Structure formats: structure tokens, C-alpha cells
Amino acid sequence: MIDEKLNEKLNEKIKRTEELALAEPENSEASDSIADLVRRMLVVLGENPDRDGLRRTPERFEKALRFLTSGYHQDQDKVLNGAMFSVCYDQMVLVKDIEFHSLCEHHLLPFSGKCHVAYIPDKKVVGLSKIPRLVNMYARRLQIQERLTNQIAAAIQQKIAPLGVGVVIEARHLCMVMRGVEKQGSQTVTSAMLGAFRENIQTREEFLSLIRGK
Numbered sequence: 001m002i003d004e005k006l007n008e009k010l011n012e013k014i015k016r017t018e019e020l021a022l023a024e025p026e027n028s029e030a031s032d033s034i035a036d037l038v039r040r041m042l043v044v045l046g047e048n049p050d051r052d053g054l055r056r057t058p059e060r061f062e063k064a065l066r067f068l069t070s071g072y073h074q075d076q077d078k079v080l081n082g083a084m085f086s087v088c089y090d091q092m093v094l095v096k097d098i099e100f101h102s103l104c105e106h107h108l109l110p111f112s113g114k115c116h117v118a119y120i121p122d123k124k125v126v127g128l129s130k131i132p133r134l135v136n137m138y139a140r141r142l143q144i145q146e147r148l149t150n151q152i153a154a155a156i157q158q159k160i161a162p163l164g165v166g167v168v169i170e171a172r173h174l175c176m177v178m179r180g181v182e183k184q185g186s187q188t189v190t191s192a193m194l195g196a197f198r199e200n201i202q203t204r205e206e207f208l209s210l211i212r213g214k
């Protein structure tokens with residue numbers, strides 16, 4: 001059973017996320033397009049934005065960035081609604097190795113990796129294909145890995161109130177790799193464990209060993 005405090009905490013977390021998503025960009029009347037700004041940035045970097053290779057780069061960058069942040073225009077209700085089913089199944093549901101790509105909000109550089117999501121249903125399950133979509137929705141925003149992990153767990157907790165949710169993310173951050181801060185091949189691992197995954201060591205161990213057993 002979900003205790004009320006947890007639900008309240010999740011609600012607050014999600015509300016903050018929504019506020020972030022809905023925040024209007026400041027001074028939107030000074031509407032430089034992203035492409036305009038990139039053109040100016042190229043000049044500041046000492047480049048000639050009119051040379052052949054760079055001429056269409058600002059537009060290409062804008063298009064890419066809009067795709068990589070398209071998660072701001074989606075919400076978990078739309079992604080998950082219509083994909084929740086009632087069942088009599090109370091064993092762990094695991095979707096592992098969900099590939100994702102996100103952008104670190106501190107450097108606007110990619111971090112990528114794998115996300116593993118598990119839950120133990122309490123009467124309701126969510127369509128399996130929706131879980132990778134949920135991961136993508138939150139990944140395609142400016143993120144830190146810890147928040148991404150929490151948001152995915154909170155969304156599932158809120159939508160189907162399972163007995164527990166576990167989310168583990170293993171990722172490599174280009175901002176660290178490219179600057180040599182991170183040793184080659186090393187990964188950052190974050191996890192969010194709710195309900196049974198937090199309280200019951202056996203449940204958590206089962207989840208972790210299923211992830212490891214590749």
C-alpha cells in the first residue's frame with residue numbers, strides 16, 4: 001500500500017517538474033531564434049558562420065536541439081493513459097536495457113546509457129511499450145541523471161500505484177568523458193527505489209540480479 005506521505009512527496013516532485021516545463025522563456029519578445037544565437041556563438045568562438053561547412057549549421061543545431069528537448073511538450077498522462085490494464089499478477093515486471101540519450105543541464109552535452117525499470121503491480125499494469133516512451137519523455141529534456149531516475153519512478157508510482165518501483169540508470173556523461181574527468185569506460189549509476197523495492201531487501205536483490213544477469 002502506498003502511504004500518504006510518499007504520495008504527497010511524489011505529487012510535490014511532479015508539480016515542480018511541471019512548473020519547470022511550463023515556465024515561459026524570459027523576454028520572449030526579444031525573439032532571437034536559436035539558429036540566430038548559434039550564428040552569433042560561432043562568431044564569438046572565432047569561426048566564420050558563412051563558410052560552406054557552417055552555413056546551415058545553426059538551423060541544423062536548432063532542429064536537433066528541439067528534438068532532444070521535445071520531452072517538454074509531452075506529459076506522463078498522455079504517454080501512459082489508455083495503456084493501463086487491470087490484471088491479477090503480483091510478480092515483478094521488469095523492462096531492462098532501455099537505451100536513452102539525454103542532455104546534461106550543466107553543460108548542455110549528452111549523457112547516454114541504459115535504464116532499467118521494474119515494478120510489482122497491485123491490480124494494475126502499464127503497457128510494456130509505454131515504459132521506454134516514458135523514459136524518452138523525461139530524457140528529452142535538460143536533465144541531471146538523479147532527477148531523471150526519480151521522475152521515471154515517480155511517474156509509475158503515481159499512475160498505477162504499484163507495490164513498489166525500482167529504477168536504475170547507468171550512463172556516461174560526455175561532459176565528463178570529453179574533459180577527461182571520467183575514466184574511460186566508467187559509468188555513473190543512479191537508482192530510485194520505492195515501496196517494496198526500498199523496504200524489502202529480497203525484492204531489491206532480485207531486481208538487481210535480474211539487471212546484472214545479461
Ligand SMILES: [Zn+2]
Pocket residue numbers: 104105106107108109173175176
Ligand atoms: Zn555535464
